Amino acid sequence: MDRLHFFTPVRIARGQGYPLEEVDSVSEAMVFLRKWPTGRRGPVYQCAVNCCSAAMSGKMSAEEARKAFVGFARITRLLDDDMALPLGGPSMDNVYALRR
Template structure:
């Protein structure tokens, strides 16, 4: 398995009538984040972007980047309902701790 692949994909639901998108790697998360509208880029966006960048450069694991990206998707209400609850001990506190 590629070191930048997520163990569990992040399911993005852009809205009613749109297909659910699965983001299953750091590279795919970066593509998604780079397309995000500039006017909606806040601190949670920046955290996710920084974590994905760190994972790409080998300074963070793909799973840590996944947690940050999942937090971004949750806060922007893009996270698919099936993923709305934390998994495997994941919590929002862990996502925000990555920003420090």
């Protein structure tokens, strides 16, 4: 697997009538971010761009960049509802602990 591919794709839901988009890598996330309207580019957008740029230059992992992109998608309400919860792994321990 390419070092810039995400372990799990980020699913983007633009709304009813639009197909779900899957962003599979740092480079796909950058393409998506570059198309984002200039007037809607705030600090969360800039953080996602900075993290993706850092991953492309080898200063950050693809998964760290993915987390920033997921945060951007969540804030802009583009993150597919199924993506809102983490998938398995060590981070799930915290989710299960909260449910007890």
